[in-house]
Amino acid sequence: MDNLDNIKNVLAAYNLSGNFIGCEKLTDGHIHSTYRVEYEDGGKAKNYLLQNINTYVFKDIEKLMRNVKGVTEYLGRVITENGGDADRECLRLFSTKDGDIYYTDEKCSCWRLYNYINGIHTVQQIENKEVFYNAARAFGTFRCLLADYPINSLEETTPDFHNTVSRFADFKKALSDNLSGRTHNAVDETEFILARESDCSVLVTLLNKGELPLTVTHNDTKLNNVLFDDETNEGICIVDLDTVMPGLSLYDFGDSIRFGANTASEDEKDVSKVSLSLELFDAYTKGYLEAAGKSLTPKEIEYLPFSAKLMTLECGMRFLGDYFNGDVYFHTEYPEHNLVRARTQLALVADIEKKTDEMKAIVEKYRKEFSL
Ligand code: GN1
Numbered sequence: 001m002d003n004l005d006n007i008k009n010v011l012a013a014y015n016l017s018g019n020f021i022g023c024e025k026l027t028d029g030h031i032h033s034t035y036r037v038e039y040e041d042g043g044k045a046k047n048y049l050l051q052n053i054n055t056y057v058f059k060d061i062e063k064l065m066r067n068v069k070g071v072t073e074y075l076g077r078v079i080t081e082n083g084g085d086a087d088r089e090c091l092r093l094f095s096t097k098d099g100d101i102y103y104t105d106e107k108c109s110c111w112r113l114y115n116y117i118n119g120i121h122t123v124q125q126i127e128n129k130e131v132f133y134n135a136a137r138a139f140g141t142f143r144c145l146l147a148d149y150p151i152n153s154l155e156e157t158t159p160d161f162h163n164t165v166s167r168f169a170d171f172k173k174a175l176s177d178n179l180s181g182r183t184h185n186a187v188d189e190t191e192f193i194l195a196r197e198s199d200c201s202v203l204v205t206l207l208n209k210g211e212l213p214l215t216v217t218h219n220d221t222k223l224n225n226v227l228f229d230d231e232t233n234e235g236i237c238i239v240d241l242d243t244v245m246p247g248l249s250l251y252d253f254g255d256s257i258r259f260g261a262n263t264a265s266e267d268e269k270d271v272s273k274v275s276l277s278l279e280l281f282d283a284y285t286k287g288y289l290e291a292a293g294k295s296l297t298p299k300e301i302e303y304l305p306f307s308a309k310l311m312t313l314e315c316g317m318r319f320l321g322d323y324f325n326g327d328v329y330f331h332t333e334y335p336e337h338n339l340v341r342a343r344t345q346l347a348l349v350a351d352i353e354k355k356t357d358e359m360k361a362i363v364e365k366y367r368k369e370f371s372l
């Protein structure tokens with residue numbers, strides 16, 4: 001954990017009333033370091049979410065924070081106009097005493113402060129399909145809320161984030177650089193990826209030809225980026241807005257399936273536990289098409305099953321590439337962590353390939369049911 005005194009110094013840059021009580025590190029994300037900070041004010045507990053921003057991943061902090069400010073303010077406005085509770089249904093960014101939207105400490109490390117939403121929980125792995133259906137509705141609603149967001153004002157904070165052609169090139173570079181000297185540990189996995197090069201250009205080509213629309217996308221639609229209400233279990237708030245950028249809706253759908261419809265966790269060591277749950281794919285497809293289907297084109301709907309395969313392959317390439325590069329991007333807990341993660345993703349790709357026909361039939365079922 002970052003030094004407690006340092007955290008207190010950071011908090012002193014903000015205008016927070018009451019007394020600091022303590023803080024705990026939250027461990028959901030692979031990128032930033034996140035803390036729940038507790039204050040006591042007039043006998044009442046008040047929580048905040050403090051984040052130490054990973055500037056290795058987000059190299060241009062100004063761009064990043066301009067996007068986050070723009071999107072959170074916009075969401076707050078739209079949610080309020082729709083009669084919702086913006087303090088619970090979206091992230092709110094606090095400004096420092098100097099009016100800045102992030103704070104740079106003496107070590108040049110960057111921090112930001114959000115509201116902490118009470119009465120919610122996150123889910124790491126699905127236990128019943130209702131949860132996944134609710135996540136799908138939340139991501140579908142998120143898409144609709146941002147449908148009119150001025151896409152040209154969004155900066156590309158991480159260029160080519162889901163450009164699978166450049167992700168493939170990055171993987172090949174990591175393989176040939178072999179900075180960690182570990183490529184011999186993943187010969188079969190490497191071969192599996194290299195055999196799927198042609199998949200990597202499918203969506204990029206359709207986008208370049210104008211056959212798929214560029215939309216405002218979240219780009220990191222992991223299940224644990226949804227906050228679920230403790231009482232209703234509905235997905236009430238989408239977090240992790242750093243990668244909200246112009247992109248394809250298929251990236252969002254596919255990445256949700258990759259993470260949530262896997263019968264094993266992302267870092268399960270026993271790959272025989274990994275498979276695509278068709279029941280969960282069905283639940284997510286239903287929720288997503290119910291909430292956002294009307295805003296999707298026939299081509300987008302057609303490619304929903306493929307997007308699940310492609311986003312899973314991309315993630316496998318990223319984990320394995322990072323393993324070859326020496327674990328410089330994703331936080332890891334043990335030396336082989338990225339290799340283990342890559343193996344689960346590739347096992348899931350193989351299973352999706354076997355189940356493609358059933359996945360297509362599920363999409364078709366809901367396309368008809370919702371008259372899309
Ligand atoms: C990272 O921050 P987190 O854990 O929600 C990553 C995603 C990956 C994901 C894999 C900015 O997401 O792209 O799909 O790990 N975020 C970034 O679990 O690279």
Ligand code: MG
Pocket residue numbers: 028029030222224225240
């Ligand atoms: Mg996250």
